[in-house]
Amino acid sequence: MGATEIGIDLGTANILVYVKGKGIILKEPSVVAYDKDTNKIRAVGEEARQMIGKTPGNIMAVRPMRQGVISDYEVTEKMLKYFISKAMGKRAFRKPRVSICVPSSVTEVEKKAVEEATYRAGARDVAIIEEPIAAAIGAGIDITIPFGNMIVDIGGGTTDVAVISLGGTVVSTSIKVAGDNFDEAIMRYVRKNYNLIIGERTAEAAKIKIGTVYPETLPHTIEVKGRDTVSGLPKSAEISSEEIREALAECIAQIMEVIHSVLEKTPPELAADVAERGIVLTGGGALLGGFEKLIEEETGINTVVAEDPGMVVAVGTGQYLDVMSKVEGK
Known part of the structure; x- marks a missing residue:
């Protein structure tokens, strides 16, 4: 039996864990409650979210991820450890291979921090994946072919807009409006x-x-x-x-602006593909009423919301290694 493969969508609002062969087994808020006096973690996930805004002085309910970036490194590491061990359950004798997803705007330093934290939380191998690519895979798009697809992924902390072809992002922009x-x-x-x-x-x-x-x-x-x-x-x-x-008008206008700017930067051949294939909306923000209508109206391009948009990044993260091995022809 090989090592377990786990995909983690390390979101600002929620953390989702996907285990190969089982699908999504965990979805909990990225919130940690810890005791300031003893520096011990009191609760993680849903239990900690219930405490936001309702804790006595010594207990802090914090969200260690802010706008898609680790704002509190130690707490993030502990949170990852909690989720990885919860996902592994009793069979944790082999360390898992973990694919973990980050917004496309994060810097190399921030990527390194996520990678470090994941290794220290008990992973054997770590693959860092950009959010739009994971979203595309999870939405069922074949990203391995030379064909342009546009993804608008609206998460908790960031909105990622990207055009993807041949397993990579061709044009992408990420804004901290989500x-x-x-x-x-x-x-x-x-x-x-x-x-x-x-x-x-x-x-x-x-x-x-x-x-x-x-x-x-x-x-x-x-x-x-x-x-x-x-x-x-x-x-x-x-x-x-x-x-x-x-x-929400102002926030939405900023997101629309990014969609326009990515379309403007897209090479003509790929832009033609996008016009033909349409735009796919993913992430929890895609559930806002009428978002696809608005984008369609303002861009003239057919827009659809992915099925179960909040889950697609986690699913895509979990399937990433399989998909990429096809590209590399392993």
Whole structure:
């Protein structure tokens, strides 16, 4: 029996673990709660997420990944260790081969940090993969052929836009405007228009339930609860999907700008392929209502959302070694 192959999507918002032959076995928030006094980790993943904004002074619930980059190296390493050992279960006598995914904008130094952390967390081999390539593989695109495909991957910390051909990215841009920024924009909007301070989790819940980027004929509404900025007392407000669209307008405009700029930089032959094959939307942000309609309207190119968009990067990361061995003709 060979070593287990694991694919990890090290996301800013969620960590997904894919095990070859089993599919995705873990999906948990990239949150770690640790005790500042003893420096011990109290909880990881979903359990730690429940603690955000609700912890006593000595316990910190932190997200060690910010905008796709390791902001806290030690905590990230411990978090990886936790997820790798959870994925391996009892059969951990051989160290696993780990493919791990990073946004395309990370520097060599940051890549090295991820690689180091993964080795120290117990991997035998580590392959670092760029997010758009993993997203394309996971979305079921054959990236090994000389044919241009465009991926727009909207994660928690970064949005990656890339044109891929022959197993590599030809043109790619990554911006630090993604799901987290959407949540912040909603928090700002509610504070400004309703004098109401809401938390990150409340904003995220509103985004998931009624978030949209395209005008709807029948806007939905949701009640959000928080604290009144004037009286300081708990208060709630009713906000509509139309308001969320307004709150997100600026972020979305930045993402649209990147899509345009990548299309402008794409060599003509590949641009022709993209016009024919369309644009594929992946990542959790692809679930925002009407995103594909908006992109299609602004670019004139047929746009589709990948099936299960939040999962594709993890799946693609897990399948990467198999796919690339075809390219290299091993």
